[in-house]
Every structure is written in C-alpha cells, then in structure tokens.
Amino acid sequence: MNFIVFLKMVPDVIEELKIADDGKQLDSDWIRMKLNECDENAVEEAIILKEKFGGKVTAVALDAPELDDALFNALAKGADKAVKIIGEWKDVHSPAIAEIFAKYLRDNNLIDNQTLILSGSQAIDDIEGELVYYLGELLNLPAFGVITHVDYDSGQNSVSLVKEFAGGLRGEFSSGLPAVLGIQASENPPRYIPIAKIRAIMKSAAIEEVVIPPDGLPAGTTIEKMFEPETTGKAEMLDGSTDEIIEKLIGIFSDKGII
Secondary structure, three states: OEEEEEEOEEEOOOOOOOEOOOOOOEOHHHOOEEEOHHHHHHHHHHHHHHHHHOOEEEEEEEOOOOHHHHHHHHHHHOOOEEEEEEOOOOOOOHHHHHHHHHHHHHHOOOOOOOEEEEEEOOEOOEOOOHHHHHHHHHHOOOEEEEEEEEEEEOOOOEEEEEEEOHHHOEEEEEEEOOEEEEEOOOOOOOOOOOHHHHHHHHHHOOOEEEEOOOOOOOOOOOOOOOOOOOOOOOOOOOOOOHHHHHHHHHHHHHHOOOO
C-alpha cells in the first residue's frame, strides 16, 4: 500500500490574529503557523493503516512557515518520507492547491491500484473540504470527505469507509483503489511523540524538496477587505437555583419582547 498524505499549515487561532495594514490579509509578523488539526488525524490514520496492512506513508505539503517541524513530527510518528513543495504559495487557494498536488502525483507516477490519498476533511480556509473533491476530479478518482473510519480488504483491493453527515447521521461506503479520502477523525487520537525522538529524526532523516512552477494555476477567491469581529455586548451570567434562573430568563425574554 502507498499512503500519500497531503498536509496544510494554518494560523494558530490560539494566538491573537491581527489584520495587516492593507486590510486584505492577516499580518504575517504576528502569525504562528501550525499543522491543520484534521491533517494531523490524516497522518495518524495513514500510519495506523500502514501498521495494519503494511506499505509506505509519504507526507507532502506546500512550503510554509513552521512546516519543517510538522514534517519531522510526521516522520517521527512513522511516516517513511516527507516532501516539501517549494514555491510562493501565500495566496493560493484550494483549486490551485489541488492542481499542485495532482501535478506532484502525476510527475512522480505515484498513482496505481495500491494508492490511497489522504488529507484532512477541512481547514480554516477550506471549510467545506473542497480540496479532497478537487483532487478527486482532477485525478478522475472517487473522493470521500468527513471520514471517521477506514478499513482495507486486500482480497477485493478496496476500502470500507464510515462518513459522517449532519445531524449525527453516518453512512457506510466501499471504494476500490486508488481513492482520495478527507479524514475527519483517525481511529485513534494522534499519537504523542517525545521531543527527543523528533530531534533524533531531524538528525537522521531529510525532507525532500520538490519545485513545481506556479504557472497556469486557477485563481482563487479575491479578498477585498477583512474586519475584526465587532463587540456588541457581554454575556450576563445568571445565578441562583433552577427556579430562580427560570424566573430571571422569563423576565429578560419579556423585557426584550421575545415572549
């Protein structure tokens, strides 16, 4: 099995985010980047599948701040190879990212009937998980998003999948390989790797660098203006017993004309 995991670095929203002077982007001087949470689960799922069924895991990402740390972390967890695609990727969006990843796969002849392509089901700039479906369309492969369970049937060379839907519903699907999966949650939580092991990997392993020209990439969304959320009021905390709180709520709703 050949597991290829596409990763994305996103702003760490725990840190305070500031808008740049042009009003159209975040101030990069104040941004700390981290690996997208769903992509962490995609790496974990790929490694779990490798441990169960054998194969090789390759982690691939567009160059970004803090990326090397994320790739070395993936190698320390059990990935066999890490690839960084070099270029100016600051303003690229999901359609263009899918084009870049598809070109990487084609140029390196990485798609065969033993290939499973994984990525996170969504990201802060890819809320609906478009990347997975763009990739599926470009590669003419079946694509499934919001996946929470993956199993492999070697006899049929197929994967059985559990996909989440709104309202707590789940669906079960089966697909032959190759296929593209958007992972929402891995079978187990992403494993913790001690810093010492990551440092050892940084000394013994290398990140492969690949250059892909950005020519002819589709345009993404144009941002005209960004705004910080407006503060309109503060929450009011209600104290007392359950009956007292109910009475207070009734009074608030009545004063506002809700009831």
